[in-house]
Amino acid sequence: MNDPDLSLRLIASAGAVLQLAVTALALATYLMLERVLTSLLRGRLVSGRRHRRDHLPRIGGLLPMLAVIGAMAASLFVLVLWSFARSWWFPSLLPQRWDLMRITDALAMGAPVLTATLALAVAAAMLATALTLWLLEARSAHRMPLGTRLKVLVFLPLLLPQISFLFGLQLLFLVVDFSGSFFSVLLAHLVFVFPYAVLALSDPWAQLDPRFEKAAASIGASRGRIFWQIRLPLLLRPVLVTFAVAAAVSVGQYLPTLLIGAGRIVTVTTESVALASGGNRPAAALYALLQLLIPLAGFVLAALIPAALHRNRRAMHLQEG
Template sequence: MTRAAARAASHRLAPLRARSRSWLRCAPLITVALFLAPIVAGLLGTLLPAFGWLPAIGGREFTLGPWARLFSAPGIGAAIALTVGTGLVATVLSVVLVFGLCAQLHGRTPGRAGRGLMAPILAAPHAAMAIGLGFLIAPSGWVVRLLSPWLTGWHQPPDIATVQDPYGIALTLGLLVKEVPYLLLMTITALGQVSAARQLEAAATLGYGRTVAWLKLILPQIYPQIRLPIYAVLAYALSVVDMSLILGPGNPPTLSVLALRWFTAPDIRMYFPAAAAALLQLAIVLASILLWRSGETVIAHLGRRWIAQGARRTRLAPLTRIAAAAVAGLAGLGLASLIDLGVWSVADGWPFPQLLPKHWSAHTWTRQFSMVAWPLETTLIVAVLASALALLLVLGCLENEQRSGRAATLRALWLLYVPLLVPQIAFLFGAQVLLTVVHLEGSLIAVIWSHLLFVLPYVFLCLAEPWRSLDARYARTALCLGTPPRRVFLRIKLPLLLRPILVAVAIGVAVSVDQYLPTLLVGAGRVVTLTTEAVALASGGDRRITGVFALLQSLIPLAAYALAIGLPARLQFHRRQAGGET
């Protein structure tokens, strides 16, 4: 009897768990190994030289010398102020604008058309957007041309720093153009998970207007879900390199650009202060996140009091209208920037202050094709392989999670966000040394791995929700019909989730095409993508050619999105209900 009892007790429906294939069980492990181990090692590889230790180039004792060197560098104070200023201002403004717009427009969103307009801005890589914006707002750009000379009287561009200005205003604007749509998308996604409409209705019966009700009821509910994306934006804005190179000032530049400059200085000893600068960058990001976190607490406290007061009106209402207008303005700037890229790419002579080119020609496209071909091919290979690899790992993790019945914890989600929160520059240098040791430096594989670090989190975040919310009984029904799990996965889950899967891959491609610093550093300059080329060309060159590169760079993610939306419609015609929510 006891034996029987023990045996019975052991049943506990272990079969499900026991059957998950070993490779599947390894999926989360592989993912973490591919992910965190190199980041930690990379950080270490930056930490040690920051304190003077790098025997390979003669650093054999721990010293504070690199820090002394860092803080005595000319303009270091201004560089730090610029970094913190642009990063914080861009993030605060992004968040305020997005919340303002949502409070203003909730339930009245111009749905399809609005999203259609946002798509190109979301898809365009940061570098391309920065280049386009630079073209647009330069003293000789479209904006000034539009007003000259009839209004301004300028026959020559004015000597005003509208780009690369010492205060980083252009850089902040560039960050806003890209990050506002991103946060808006995250907010809309989070809104889908609370029954906002019904709650707003309930609030309306109590006499609350939409805007107040949104701020008091909906915002507190969705904030926890967009906290991580906000931190990611904050970390990004504080440490971005490509946008800073294109739109930020050069004398002094932001801290991350300064670190990059020193890392690539001919004098190898500059590696030490460069490592210190990268570490300082990390410290600034962490401190800013902490600052933000405490700000959240204060605002939550004040907000609770505000809610308890029961006020039906708010003086914020006109502000939300301004926010909505500002977002529309930013979207207009973003779209105009991309169009400006296109116009430059087919311009044939475009002297100031003419509004449009004197002649149009496709010469630049046809003549540059041989120069574009190689970077284009590399860009596509890296993007497709990194996304495919990420998809494989994510599907492995999700399927394993479902079969083992253990969902990823919140802590695991934070791990996923590590590459998005740690400044790239802080671990990529260390990682570069590691790659040199294993002779993978400058290889395509290493670059694909470095992209995977950033592609994987987005693919996971994009796919986890639809995957988990797929009615589990579909799979159960199929299993009960005698279908082995592998076939259920292939025949039921994959087709049902085809659209979210393709969208996740498209986002993966977009994220990969966006990567500048990883490609530059891990690729050791040998792996040349449209992105590295576009940034290099942006530092000065033929704007027509820069336009070709930047536009092409933007078209790849856009094409990927179009395919992701269009393909399922062609592949499946019985899809009136297919779990197509993305």
């Protein structure tokens, strides 16, 4: 795909189609095995037998998770150390010299990268959340749940490898002269952000007590008024969490940004990958931390805003225990 010889793009296209076929075969195999095992184990599942002494399997499942969490925590600790390190040579356990101004200098130099990342994340999250609200509201107005076909279309980008159809999307944008712009990258991000937004908001939307809507409709409230004054305030926390999830997914998009942006749109993620292959470990660690802190800021705001707005409404608080 990146070779200057344009004829090799035909081989890249064939490889993308082959990858798509392998993925389809894997999904078909999984579905077939699921049906076979379900039919074989149905009698065992409905017999009523229970294995009460399952503490050893539970411990066996807990230990790998603790190991993964420990490795993640250690990785974050090392990233923080490298972000503040000026020199760190083997075999020293900690950096020999520290530079606390490195972060401010790197942020000042990388302000355009950070601005592009935030702009893409906020725009993609706003569009994905608005489209999800429109879809769910339209389905609710017609008393129709999300059908199987619609779910397949929405979640298909999550099941297929990105490279299998991103190459076709890149060629399409090149043909219509729409490649390498902010809006083309935004559309590419939306392909992957929208399914996560639907996945995050569908269940809270379906679980909202319908009696609120019926009570408002019984006194003559329109659907628009019900949505803006009843449903949306009650679902403020899930909507903000959906926005934060969508923004986090947008921040983590590497291939769509690189291919559709044609190298002109630089984000924290693309810069992190570029720095990871270089020798500047402090800068790579700093950008990796930024890649984590930007989504974290979104989730923190999603938790603080409803808590501040609903501080005098006990029923709107999260229940503990």
